Amino acid sequence: MLIFAISDKGGTGRSVTSANIAYRRALPGADVCYLDFDFGSPTSAAVFDVPSALRGTEQAGLHSYLRGEVAEPQRIDIWAETESAGLRPRPAQAGQLVLLPGDRGGGEFVLGSDTVRRCADLFLRLEEEFEITLVDLSAGRSYAAQLVLEATALPELSSVTARWLVFHRWTRQHIIAAAGLVYGDRGIMATGASRGHERDRLRDSVRFVRAAVPSPSSPMFAELRPAQALWLSICDEDLTRLASEHKLGPMLTLGTVPLDPVLQWREQLITDEDVLSSQVANLETAQAFADLAAALTDDRRWQSPL
Amino acid sequence: MTRPSEPFSTVSPPAGPDLLIGEVRTALLQHSVALPRAAAGQLLQLRHGERVRTSERPSGQAVSPDLLTGVDCPLPTASGRAVRGVGTATSRAVLTEGRLLQASVRVRIAATGGSLRLPWGHYLARPGTVEPSGRLAGADLVDGHLSADRLPGGALDLGAIAERLLTDLQGRRVLDRRAPFRSRRTRLLWTATRAEPGGDGPGALFTIEDGTLRTLRLTLERVDPVAVAAFCEDLALHDWLLTTLVQLVERSGLGSAPGPEPLLRLRPAVDHLLHLWMPGARVDRALAPIWAGLETRPGFTRQWAATVQRIRDHLALQAIGLPAHSYQGD
Ligand SMILES: Nc1ncnc2c1ncn2[C@@H]1O[C@H](COP(=O)(O)OP(=O)(O)O)[C@@H](O)[C@H]1O
Ligand SMILES: [Mg+2]
Numbered sequence: 001m002l003i004f005a006i007s008d009k010g011g012t013g014r015s016v017t018s019a020n021i022a023y024r025r026a027l028p029g030a031d032v033c034y035l036d037f038d039f040g041s042p043t044s045a046a047v048f049d050v051p052s053a054l055r056g057t058e059q060a061g062l063h064s065y066l067r068g069e070v071a072e073p074q075r076i077d078i079w080a081e082t083e084s085a086g087l088r089p090r091p092a093q094a095g096q097l098v099l100l101p102g103d104r105g106g107g108e109f110v111l112g113s114d115t116v117r118r119c120a121d122l123f124l125r126l127e128e129e130f131e132i133t134l135v136d137l138s139a140g141r142s143y144a145a146q147l148v149l150e151a152t153a154l155p156e157l158s159s160v161t162a163r164w165l166v167f168h169r170w171t172r173q174h175i176i177a178a179a180g181l182v183y184g185d186r187g188i189m190a191t192g193a194s195r196g197h198e199r200d201r202l203r204d205s206v207r208f209v210r211a212a213v214p215s216p217s218s219p220m221f222a223e224l225r226p227a228q229a230l231w232l233s234i235c236d237e238d239l240t241r242l243a244s245e246h247k248l249g250p251m252l253t254l255g256t257v258p259l260d261p262v263l264q265w266r267e268q269l270i271t272d273e274d275v276l277s278s279q280v281a282n283l284e285t286a287q288a289f290a291d292l293a294a295a296l297t298d299d300r301r302w303q304s305p306l
Numbered sequence: 307m308t309r310p311s312e313p314f315s316t317v318s319p320p321a322g323p324d325l326l327i328g329e330v331r332t333a334l335l336q337h338s339v340a341l342p343r344a345a346a347g348q349l350l351q352l353r354h355g356e357r358v359r360t361s362e363r364p365s366g367q368a369v370s371p372d373l374l375t376g377v378d379c380p381l382p383t384a385s386g387r388a389v390r391g392v393g394t395a396t397s398r399a400v401l402t403e404g405r406l407l408q409a410s411v412r413v414r415i416a417a418t419g420g421s422l423r424l425p426w427g428h429y430l431a432r433p434g435t436v437e438p439s440g441r442l443a444g445a446d447l448v449d450g451h452l453s454a455d456r457l458p459g460g461a462l463d464l465g466a467i468a469e470r471l472l473t474d475l476q477g478r479r480v481l482d483r484r485a486p487f488r489s490r491r492t493r494l495l496w497t498a499t500r501a502e503p504g505g506d507g508p509g510a511l512f513t514i515e516d517g518t519l520r521t522l523r524l525t526l527e528r529v530d531p532v533a534v535a536a537f538c539e540d541l542a543l544h545d546w547l548l549t550t551l552v553q554l555v556e557r558s559g560l561g562s563a564p565g566p567e568p569l570l571r572l573r574p575a576v577d578h579l580l581h582l583w584m585p586g587a588r589v590d591r592a593l594a595p596i597w598a599g600l601e602t603r604p605g606f607t608r609q610w611a612a613t614v615q616r617i618r619d620h621l622a623l624q625a626i627g628l629p630a631h632s633y634q635g636d
Contacts, residue, residue: 029557031488060459070459071466077517095557121473127483128336128476129490159483 007167008177010139013211014167019047024293026097033098042102049084061103086271119151153196170213179246207254251305255292260285326498328412329464330542333491338484340404364587370399382461384449396434409468487574494542498524533590
């Protein structure tokens with residue numbers, strides 16, 4: 001199954017959340033690969049803590065592959081190559097967790113039929129091996145989003161399930177922008193339809209993810225004065241209404257990740273050790289990632305809400 | 307494909323090239339059922355008008371016509387010495403029992419070549435041969451090819467040719483892309499050199515480099531490209547079967563997870579893989595002793611049989627309603 005992670009703006013928490021979803025999915029045994037298609041600002045090497053990827057990927061990353069310069073993009077086995085002690089060694093039941101990094105320095109593309117062909121070949125190749133192929137796209141109406149919309153419209157990929165996660169923060173601006181990215185001018189729906197995607201099918205394959213949401217009930221806000229708590233919950237209600245008006249309501253929301261103190265400071269994977277032993281991260285955060293990981297393939301969550 | 311060894315081969319002087327290098331990539335065909343013979347013939351029809359060879363014994367196999375790929379690039383030397391190679395690589399696709407797809411690429415390295423590049427007609431008259439631009443120590447190229455993964459890019463990369471062929475075939479419309487289970491492709495990098503008089507006798511050194519990469523160094527009395535390639539394809543096929551089965555068993559939780567779940571997860575392996583084990587059945591008689599040696603060490607069939615037996619034991623216990631772990635300790 002292909003999962004595309006996208007957001008209208010940068011800094012929403014898309015990369016960190018999707019990397020954590022990939023990790024949570026691999027832990028109980030699924031084979032997962034994570035593709036860094038964020039051609040503008042590839043950050044996956046930092047989140048997975050594989051500095052070797054930063055050094056080694058001057059030539060054979062996804063950019064070089066899509067440009068046709070190498071036959072296969074570089075693959076990094078996270079369990080083997082991460083420098084994060086909390087991620088090693090590979091847990092007994094865990095499946096593969098593989099990163100396909102972008103090239104350092106990135107580089108320009110021409111969106112030609114060759115690039116689309118190579119992209120489609122790569123997706124098919126990964127489908128052969130991985131249960132989940134998670135593709136972290138650039139922010140906004142990007143070249144990367146266009147590329148994957150064209151690739152998934154090819155007849156060879158028609159039998160492959162593709163789903164979209166649209167990440168947004170829990171603010172007025174972010175909610176409106178996320179709706180625009182999906183339903184608006186030159187958005188996913190419009191671009192997809194113009195590339196040959198069937199409208200209803202594409203729409204039903206989109207879900208939203210609320211990232212870094214301050215929850216009034218969270219332990220982080222235990223010290224709030226009553227007036228502050230009231231204000232927070234009024235804002236929350238307003239935003240809930242706004243989201244529903246923009247077709248980002250609960251039915252179309254796959255999950256909500258609470259604001260977490262660890263992620264506030266550092267882009268990383270949240271391990272059970274972080275939650276249970278050292279207790280630096282919140283249990284709710286780890287649980288939200290695990291729930292999202294399970295929801296990817298839970299068909300009940302992907303039924304048409306209409 | 308498996309040409310019988312010539313009756314005179316023991317008395318005639320060693321024939322054939324001194325050095326062959328190759329790579330085989332093996333994958334599960336991305337199709338829900340075993341591809342029927344006619345469709346297999348169609349899939350492997352890589353060159354118009356050239357016959358796809360099929361055989362039914364000892365197992366169903368279809369072999370594509372040979373393809374030639376033009377090559378003009380540095381050769382992979384372990385020392386880093388810059389030696390260019392010009393010529394063509396031979397590749398072909400093999401489908402076994404309508405299930406396992408392989409791309410097999412090989413190159414014969416000519417003993418000498420000029421430092422000047424000749425017109426293509428010269429190289430086309432020697433299909434599957436690459437001529438080095440200068441003097442080249444065989445061992446340097448053998449080591450370079452087998453460690454191709456760790457060398458900087460840009461050198462002759464047979465894996466890239468194999469990968470493109472596999473990807474092309476797996477993406478064809480005749481395949482429904484609903485394989486019975488997910489699996490990893492494996493790679494076998496191999497070399498074959500002629501045994502030197504007074505040096506080590508014929509033999510094989512098989513090494514598991516990582517989860518999916520294997521290398522094989524063959525030293526032979528006689529290096530017949532077709533027979534050696536077929537041998538490596540057979541070895542790669544069985545290595546893939548063993549690797550995949552062991553991995554499926556590991557991941558199924560057999561012996562650790564309770565209930566019938568592990569066996570249910572192993573169902574596709576039982577249905578689609580177990581009957582494919584037939585090591586050496588297609589191998590040239592002259593190479594049979596090499597297979598026999600590999601059966602002693604690392605002992606493919608021993609490990610396969612033990613794994614299959616483990617599955618069968620659990621199946622039997624499940625059938626009489628006794629979970630295999632219920633009597634393990636307290
Ligand atoms: N749940 C969260 N709580 C707090 N901070 C978060 C959370 N998720 C992400 N962040 C932080 O937000 C910043 C942007 O995240 P990132 O994943 O890089 O965004 P994007 O990929 O959308 O540009 C990072 O510093 C990250 O650590
Ligand atoms: Mg990012």
